[in-house]
Amino acid sequence: MPSKRRVFETDLVFESKDLSIFQIPDLKTRLNTLQNYFFPRLDRLITESLELIQEIYQIEPYEKLTILRSPSHRKHSENNRDQPYVLIGIGGKRKNQPLEVINKAGKPYNHHIGRLYYMMESDGSLGIFLHLLTHLEPSLNTKVLSIWKNLLVENFQTLNNIFTLNHIYHSYSHEFINFSEVLYQDWFGWSEALQFHSPIYYLPVSFETSLFSLQIAFAALYPLLDASIDIEKGKEHQLESLLDSYINWYRNGGASHWYQKKSKAQPDELNEAIQLPELDSYQFIRTGLWWEILARDNWTCCSCGRSVKQHGITLHVDHILPRSKGGDDTKQNLQTLCMKCNIGKSNRDSTDLRA
Numbered sequence: 001m002p003s004k005r006r007v008f009e010t011d012l013v014f015e016s017k018d019l020s021i022f023q024i025p026d027l028k029t030r031l032n033t034l035q036n037y038f039f040p041r042l043d044r045l046i047t048e049s050l051e052l053i054q055e056i057y058q059i060e061p062y063e064k065l066t067i068l069r070s071p072s073h074r075k076h077s078e079n080n081r082d083q084p085y086v087l088i089g090i091g092g093k094r095k096n097q098p099l100e101v102i103n104k105a106g107k108p109y110n111h112h113i114g115r116l117y118y119m120m121e122s123d124g125s126l127g128i129f130l131h132l133l134t135h136l137e138p139s140l141n142t143k144v145l146s147i148w149k150n151l152l153v154e155n156f157q158t159l160n161n162i163f164t165l166n167h168i169y170h171s172y173s174h175e176f177i178n179f180s181e182v183l184y185q186d187w188f189g190w191s192e193a194l195q196f197h198s199p200i201y202y203l204p205v206s207f208e209t210s211l212f213s214l215q216i217a218f219a220a221l222y223p224l225l226d227a228s229i230d231i232e233k234g235k236e237h238q239l240e241s242l243l244d245s246y247i248n249w250y251r252n253g254g255a256s257h258w259y260q261k262k263s264k265a266q267p268d269e270l271n272e273a274i275q276l277p278e279l280d281s282y283q284f285i286r287t288g289l290w291w292e293i294l295a296r297d298n299w300t301c302c303s304c305g306r307s308v309k310q311h312g313i314t315l316h317v318d319h320i321l322p323r324s325k326g327g328d329d330t331k332q333n334l335q336t337l338c339m340k341c342n343i344g345k346s347n348r349d350s351t352d353l354r355a
Contacts, residue, residue, distance in 0.1 A: 011313055011314060011338065011339050011340055012041060012044055012045065012048075012206065012207050012211060012312060012314075013041075013204065013205070013206045013207075013314045013339060014041065014120070014126065014203050014204060014205050014206075014314075015203060015204045015314060016124065016203050016204050017290070018038065018203060019122065019123075019124050019203060020290070020291075021033050021034060021037070021038060021291070022084065022122040024288070024291065027082055029291075031071060032295075033291050033294075033295070034071070034086060036295070036299050036308065036309070037291075037294060037299055037308050037315070038086060039069065039086070039088070040299075040308040040309050040310075040311075040312045041308070041312045041313075041314070042069075042086065042088040042118065042120075043088065043312060044311075044312030045088070045118060045211065045215075045312075046067060046088050046089065046090070046118070048215060048262065049215050049218045049219065050062070050065075050090070052215055052216075052218075052219045052258060053218075053219050053222050055249075055254075055258070056219055056245055056246055056249045056254065057222070057223075057242055057245050057246075058245070061090070061222075064092060064093060064226075064229055065090045065091065065092065065093060065229075066090065066091055066092070066093045066094065067088070067089075067090060068087070068088065068089045068090060068091050068115060068117060069087070069088050070083070070085075070086065070087050071083055071086065084121060084122040085119055085120060085121040085122065086119070086120050087117045087118060087119040087120070088117060088118055089115055089116050089117020089118060089129075090115070090116050090117070090225065091112050091114060091115040091116070091225075091229075092111075092112030092114065092228075092229035092232065092233075093112075094110065094111045094112070095110075095233075096110070097110075098110055099111075099112065099232045099233060099234075100143070100144055100231065100232055100233065100234045101113060101133075101136060101141055101144055101232050102136075102137070102140040102141055103137075103140075104137050104140070106140060109232070112228070112229055112232055113131075113132075113133065113134060113135070113136070113228075113232070114130075114131065114132050114133075114224075114225050114228030114229060114232065115130075115131050115225070116128070116129070116130045116131075116218065116221055116222065116225045117129055118214070118218070120203075123202075124202045124203040125200045125201070125202055126200065126201050126202070126203070126205060126210075126214070127197055127198050127199065127200040127201065127214075128197060128198040128214055128217055128218050128221065129195065129196070129197045129198075130195060130196040130197070130221045130224060130225060131194075131195045132148070132194045132195065132224060132225075132228050133145065133148065133194045133228075134194070134195065144231060144232070147231055148194070148231065151227065151237070151239060155239060155240065155243060158243050158247070159224075159243070161247075162220050162243065162246060162247070163196070163220075165220070165250070166198065166213075166216060166217040166220045167198065167199045167217070168196050168197070168198055168217055168220065168221065169196065169197055169198075170194075170195070170196050196221060196224070198213075198214060198217040198218075199213075201214070207262055207263055208263055212258075212259055212262070212263075215258075216255055216258070219246070220246060222242070223238075223239050223242035223243050223246065224239070226238065226239070226242060227239040227242075289317075289329070289331070289334075290317050292331075293317045293331065293334045293335070293336060294315055294317065294336055296331070296336075297335065297336035299315065299336075300336065301313070301315065301336060301337050301338035301341055302335045302336050302337060303337055303338070303341040304338060304340070304341055306338055313338045313339065314338065314339045315336050315337070315338055315339075316336070316337050316338070316339060316342040317334050317335070317336060317337075318334065318335050318336070318337045318342055319333055319334065320333050320334070320335055321333055
């Protein structure tokens with residue numbers, strides 16, 4: 001066990017250990033672990049991001065948005081798909097009426113194509129991606145593409161300032177190019193011609209070390225998604241007013257206030273990064289046993305009773321009798337604790353908290 005140390009109130013953390021989930025051999029077991037342990041924290045991340053969007057733009061985002069998750073996992077499905085990443089994000093709610101965008105078959109889409117999401121890959125990279133107008137055939141969507149081109153040209157300076165502030169990049173076929181160039185190229189609207197992404201961070205990550213910056217960038221990209229949903233519906237967009245709201249919020253110290261609100265850090269602690277615990281037990285407990293113990297304890301901390309599903313917390317596997325005192329790695333000597341309870345527990349404490 002590491003020595004006791006101070007921990008911020010927020011415990012939204014993704015650890016290096018989480019990457020071993022992608023290495024679980026059995027697909028259904030892996031998907032079940034993702035659903036029970038990984039996605040609750042992603043749900044918390046997206047919920048906090050939508051809370052921030054609501055704060056900045058004074059709107060009710062759930063009225064027009066739906067939550068996107070991948071991979072999906074149906075317990076009794078025979079065809080669950082294997083993929084080396086997980087994502088959670090937002091898109092426009094599906095309606096029965098056709099949209100203004102046309103697919104390659106010449107028919108209107110009945111689902112929105114714009115989407116904004118967090119994606120974590122099996123190499124431990126985490127970033128934000130905004131896809132607009134992807135895989136549209138330009139010749140079938142001249143009206144929508146014309147609206148977008150004029151809109152981006154008119155708001156170029158404001159968008160460029162916001163992108164620079166949040167280190168947001170525009171990319172085409174995974175190559176960095178100047179954002180202004182995309183507005184005047186013949187391929188505008190093709191395939192992945194209009195997508196944006198944040199910097200990439202690698203696990204371990206916490207709110208203080210990187211999730212804070214990602215949430216701010218997520219909110220910064222929201223006006224483009226909101227405009228995409230309205231344009232696809234054939235409605236008036238609110239891009240300019242939303243961009244103004246973001247600029248005013250930022251100038252008035254909104255980002256600092258959000259940090260203090262979520263980290264509950266004192267003003268003199270705002271530059272102090274959380275110390276993520278890399279527990280001694282990581283090098284002893286084999287990966288399969290680790291996830292087996294979490295599942296046995298129903299993904300719940302045996303000390304405080306908080307669960308991953310309800311609280312979006314990070315869990316650790318703890319030795320009841322420490323190895324330094326002769327404890328072994330049998331299931332009977334292992335219990336599930338959340339990060340706070342585990343860091344606060346002394347090696348001198350050999351209490352079995354499962355009762």
